[in-house]
Amino acid sequence: MNALVKTFAAAATAALLSTTALAQDIAVRGEQVWTMGPQGVITDGVVVIEDGRITAVGPASDVAIPQGMEVLTAPIVTPGLVDAHSTVGLTGYLNQSDDQDQLDDSAPVQPHLRAIDAYNPHDRLVQWARELGITTVHTGHGPGALISGQTMIVKTTGNTVEAALVEDGTMIVGNLGTWALNRNGGAPGTRARQMAMLRQALLAAQGGADPEEDHLGPGERDEDNPGRRNLEEEAFRSVLRGETPLLITAHRQQDIQTALRLADEFDIEVIIDGAADAHLMLDELREWGGMVILHPTMARNEGELENAAFTTAAVLAEAGIPFALQSGYEAYVPKTRVVLWEAGFAVANGLSPEDGLASITIDAARIIGADDRVGSLEVGKDGDVAMFDGDPFEYTSHVTGVVIEGEVVSTAAR
Template identity: 35%
Template sequence: MSTAVTGGYVVPVDGDPIEGGTVLVADGRIVAVGPEADVDIPDDAEIVDAAGTWVLPGFVESHGHVGVIEAAEGWAGIDVNEMTDPNGARLRALDGINPDDEGFRDALSGGVTTVVVKPGSGNPIGGRTVAVKSWGRTVDDMLVREPVSVKSALGENPKRIYGEKDKLPTTRLGVAAVIRDAFVKAQDYREAREWAIREGKPFERDNTMEVLGRVLDGDLPWCQHSHRADDIATAIRLSEEFGYRLILNHGTEGHLLADTLADKDIPVIIGPLIVERSKVEVRRRHLRNPGILARAGVRIALTTDHPVVPIEFLVHQATFAVKEGLDTETAIRSITVNPARIMGIDDRVGALKAGLDADIVLWSGDPLDVMSRAVRVFVEGREVYHFDEHTGFGVTANPYYQE
């Protein structure tokens, strides 16, 4: 059975807005988007009246820790950092996610329907990231893609964590050395594996080296946690030394190297933005920085780094960035199609167009207006959240009790 979302102000993101537009959905996918007169709605289609609302794709959080840092659970719900091995490439965020984390329900209330969940920044190499939907019974039900990238960290966090253990790395030199040593070993491993295959010899596989080999092969991008300009320069240096695809995460001082990042076409997932300057490497955090990067030609996405900023406030970071100079079109793209493309999941999410998942959010008004709210949220065509005007609270469908 089809569903037609009709009569709203449709913002496809990858296309011009449509007053009184229609989004036609079947089998969890978008079938057509356009003016109502141009979309052939089946007679038996369920009609969702979107009159008076803005209709957008679900937002994409490209760097969050939902499910691996569970809300209000204390230490028992923290599975974000395995800080016993500086090289955790074999670790998978997928294995630590609790779908029942309150953070996923918060995400829906803010129109966020896809989250790229990443290991934390305690290790120089943290592990594999995963893209999931914000609703489902198990992480396998929620899966968009796994792995999406490999998480790595430069700067203060890993040197502090291992410095307290009196173990390598205790300095920025040591952090870079751990990453460099890992890739050299991965290069040797890859050559040895290829030789064994050619010669028909047995070969003992290594999960850590297999993952790093995929990075060297260009199959997986490298998500590099880096705030300070010198760490960003180190991230670029390492990526060029080993030839892997670099995605900067945080990029707090990226605006100081905006021309370099634009010339090298290195995307930046920037944020969190509405936080205190809690440590030295974020002292230049400012809401104007996304606009500076965008005007220089850098591809940007915004992140809450949930739970650093609650994930439902993703759109508010965009609003505040607009206040400080980011253009409105880029602001919306920075939480929809840009993160989807940067993370390689734009074949599933990030826009309203035929063939993509039917992740659709009806807003009471322009989502960049802080007074607007998500009133109805659909994930793959299923309504999973609505705002109850009578109680003033959102209502999330229970994935464990489906019709």
């Protein structure tokens, strides 16, 4: 084997190991460190990561870097970016039938479909997101069915889904509006039927749909049929117990109002997803007091998204409505977007840089319930870092390095 071949072989091996190796001890130093935590922006700051967790954050003058520790440097350092809602890993970049697992349209209500059973950690879109600074993704089944399945939280690294997994069964995905209507004579054919089917499913889960029917709790067994379990009802019971939120994609004002009515009727946690008409009902959303995962800023303004706007993120921030941005899902290739660019367009259209970065770091982490681990650079949190050679929201800037739990997973300038 000649020297050139050996060099390429070594590089390929290093690239593979970068997504699977154990955490290392490392320090990251930046001319500016945007912690997105109590320390705010630190000039000439340092983040020390040991055993995969952050052990020190502060000005370089105050933080002692252990002797011999590898030090990475960049003009701008931020927390690893968090995508609040995606289908990456289920939606493959080839756009072929064998890599499109984000939606099973064989039935309108399937809350028991688990994202962990369909996720491909080696899909090129996962690598694409990782190289652009996205270290944590809330991904799973997408819109297009009344209840399409479950979501999970993963890191954009790992040789297996188990290695990438942060949390399984994070939310159950629902969809109100025309995307989830069956126009071929099946159900649901109207918005009213959508809600009737959702109510029926929730009532069945709490044992109220048919008093004569035996509804088993999680782990319970029918004495006459010990193997019997109803996975659909078990999934909905977790919603009714307040353990699992319903993530409802609703763009039109009438569908958002319907989702809020459902939350009140069953006293369940609902997170509004998409919300193209959110700026038309600010008072209602403020009174509701919940959280919104806003549609991608650059989503195509057609159909249900005809009222989507570049400025909606800024409007929600000004109104004090908690929100995060997402890459989302589209039926057209490449099926998923990049939250860094979505936030950049939002910042260019009135959202402050601080709020823009929060929408894809700490605010996104809060909405998906992972802010105890990710979203900010604080002692005790995961050592997830993104490095930039300039303003993260400037088109000419690049992501120059990415660290996940102390492991350098990308050094490509993207």
